[in-house]
Amino acid sequence: MTLTIPISRFRRLLFAILQAIAPARASAAAHAQLSQLYDRWGTAVFRAAYAYLHNKSDAEDVLQDTFLQYMRTSPELESPAHEKAWLLRVAINLSKNKLNSAWFKRTDTLEESYPCADLDSDLAFVWDAVRALPSKYREPIHLFYHEGYSTAEIARILGQKESTVRSLLHRGRSMLKETLKEAYDFDE
Known part of the structure; x- marks a missing residue:
């Protein structure tokens, strides 16, 4: 099983949110950078979030929030490996925050199998x-x-x-x- 949001739809959604929160950064270059980041690390970030949350829709939310956090902060990263590590760390922290939220503790999750296309x-x-x-x-x-x-x-x-x-x-x-x-x- 792979991500259910088609890549192009996910990119458009992220770009629309980026335009809403930071119109100055929502350029074609930012869109290209976001697409490249998602292509490179989207699946890894999703899997890390899913490993914590055990819920596909919550993991998709964390995936989106992780990339939005990247675009908001524009961190200076040394290499692609550092970029991946930063994204995974943010996804793990966001997943932990979601697990500790009062709303999340009061809800029951649907059981899903682990999504690994590989x-x-x-x-x-x-x-x-x-x-x-x-x-x-x-x-x-x-x-x-x-x-x-x-x-x-x-x-x-x-x-x-x-x-x-x-x-x-x-x-x-x-x-x-x-x-x-x-x-x-x-x-x-």
Whole structure:
């Protein structure tokens, strides 16, 4: 499953919002930059938000808010990797804020499967198990296995020591192994 908002519709929506909040920045160059950013990092930002929120529409909201935050602040970033890390950090923070909001705590979410166009549907049970992990283990596992970050890069993104990230990955893998072993009775 991929993002449900068609890319062109999503870009138009973001650009319309950008025009409303900052008309001076809503130029053709800003539109091109937004399109390029979305093409490059939209799926990664969506997956990070979905990993937290477990709800497609909330993850789409965070995706939109992340790109709007980028356009509002216009951060000076050193490289495409730094750009991706900044976007993921903002998406994670926005997701945490949404989870901590009083409105979100009073609502029930609809269960959805993990949206990964890249993965076989046979592996959906693994991502369901990852989704069930506490967030302190889920974050590094998502960034390591889904986004392909090294432990040093994850440490910078999460603001933790590299050894802490390695420990969290190890413990998270152990928890997944036990969960999958119990639930699916895999042999060693």
